[in-house]
Amino acid sequence: MTRQERALCVAGTHGKTTTSTILAHLLQSSHVGTNAFLGGISNNYNSNLLLNPQSNLVVVEADEYDRSFHHLTPYMSVITSVDPDHLDIYGTPEAYREGFEVYAGLVQEALVVKHGAQLSLDGVRAKVYKYCGAWDGQGNTPDFYADNICVSDGTITFDLAGQVPVAGCRLGVPVWVNIENSVAAMAVALLNGVTPDEIRAALASYSGVYRRFNIHINTPQLAYVDDYAHHPTEIEASIRSIRRLYPERRIIAVFQPHLYTRTRDFAEGFRQALSAADELVLLPIYPAREKPIEGITSEILGGKVVQKNELVAYVKQMLSISDRPVAIITLGAGDIDRLVPEITKALTK
Numbered sequence: 001m002t003r004q005e006r007a008l009c010v011a012g013t014h015g016k017t018t019t020s021t022i023l024a025h026l027l028q029s030s031h032v033g034t035n036a037f038l039g040g041i042s043n044n045y046n047s048n049l050l051l052n053p054q055s056n057l058v059v060v061e062a063d064e065y066d067r068s069f070h071h072l073t074p075y076m077s078v079i080t081s082v083d084p085d086h087l088d089i090y091g092t093p094e095a096y097r098e099g100f101e102v103y104a105g106l107v108q109e110a111l112v113v114k115h116g117a118q119l120s121l122d123g124v125r126a127k128v129y130k131y132c133g134a135w136d137g138q139g140n141t142p143d144f145y146a147d148n149i150c151v152s153d154g155t156i157t158f159d160l161a162g163q164v165p166v167a168g169c170r171l172g173v174p175v176w177v178n179i180e181n182s183v184a185a186m187a188v189a190l191l192n193g194v195t196p197d198e199i200r201a202a203l204a205s206y207s208g209v210y211r212r213f214n215i216h217i218n219t220p221q222l223a224y225v226d227d228y229a230h231h232p233t234e235i236e237a238s239i240r241s242i243r244r245l246y247p248e249r250r251i252i253a254v255f256q257p258h259l260y261t262r263t264r265d266f267a268e269g270f271r272q273a274l275s276a277a278d279e280l281v282l283l284p285i286y287p288a289r290e291k292p293i294e295g296i297t298s299e300i301l302g303g304k305v306v307q308k309n310e311l312v313a314y315v316k317q318m319l320s321i322s323d324r325p326v327a328i329i330t331l332g333a334g335d336i337d338r339l340v341p342e343i344t345k346a347l348t349k
Contacts (some may be wrong), residue, residue, distance in 0.1 A: 012080030029202035133180030230333035232269030254278035256332030286334025
């Protein structure tokens with residue numbers, strides 16, 4: 001597929017699904033149009049598949065697991081991050097980053113890379129653009145970045161600055177990390193002919209991805225958010241986002257670790273990221289394709305460990321003794337999503 005069409009691929013440890021889904025929505029809402037194979041269900045289209053016979057573009061999530069992205073032929077690509085992951089496949093952080101360097105060399109036309117990513121681009125033949133969310137002034141000015149960011153009354157607005165300015169952007173899903181994801185998607189959309197006016201309208205109408213910071217309850221006393229985050233960096237970003245949205249509330253994080261190897265390899269990172277919550281509840285590790293590893297359990301991350309059938313009652317008990325409004329976030333890539341309807345129903349009551 002990526003050889004037959006002009007493939008706009010989104011790679012990176014974090015943000016692939018959200019960035020590719022925003023990009024697909026920007027393109028499909030414009031005069032350009034696109035096809036898309038996404039890594040999650042778009043709330044705008046209730047699908048992870050977009051087909052548009054009028055377009056020769058295809059948005060593809062480029063997954064690094066098992067080096068599968070080395071089989072793609074990207075016309076343009078985003079690389080959102082290269083934080084080490086999948087060490088069961090790559091072995092070392094250095095080998096993981098080398099996998100992205102090989103992938104970057106496959107890109108034909110344009111490569112949009114997160115500003116500050118620890119990645120050698122010596123072998124890249126495509127034109128390289130740097131992007132970020134809020135630029136801190138360090139290093140060379142990125143080609144695309146967010147400026148004049150304003151968070152107010154549950155909305156986030158900003159201006160896209162850099163090579164193609166777009167003023168007055170509003171996030172349809174007001175999550176802090178989506179500023180950065182949107183900048184990357186906007187850069188690729190602009191490089192493919194989407195106009196600034198089309199960008200503004202589409203970004204405001206973007207409604208998110210299933211299990212990517214979905215807000216299920218939002219009242220003055222209780223908020224409940226569910227998120228797919230399963231890597232320490234993603235968890236840190238999710239808890240930081242919920243803190244920004246609900247700064248005065250007690251934050252309760254419920255996390256289901258995914259894979260024994262990931263829990264072992266990043267245990268300290270998980271502990272640091274999860275410590276940003278006021279209360280931590282853990283479910284047993286979701287094994288996926290792996291067999292248990294001796295000594296590796298959820299207990300090594302700290303926090304209260306409960307079984308899945310105990311979770312709803314335990315969370316309700318925590319709410320009953322809270323002395324201030326609460327924001328709850330469930331996190332993980334296993335089967336914790338099956339509990340979300342039950343949690344939402346119980347907390348709504």
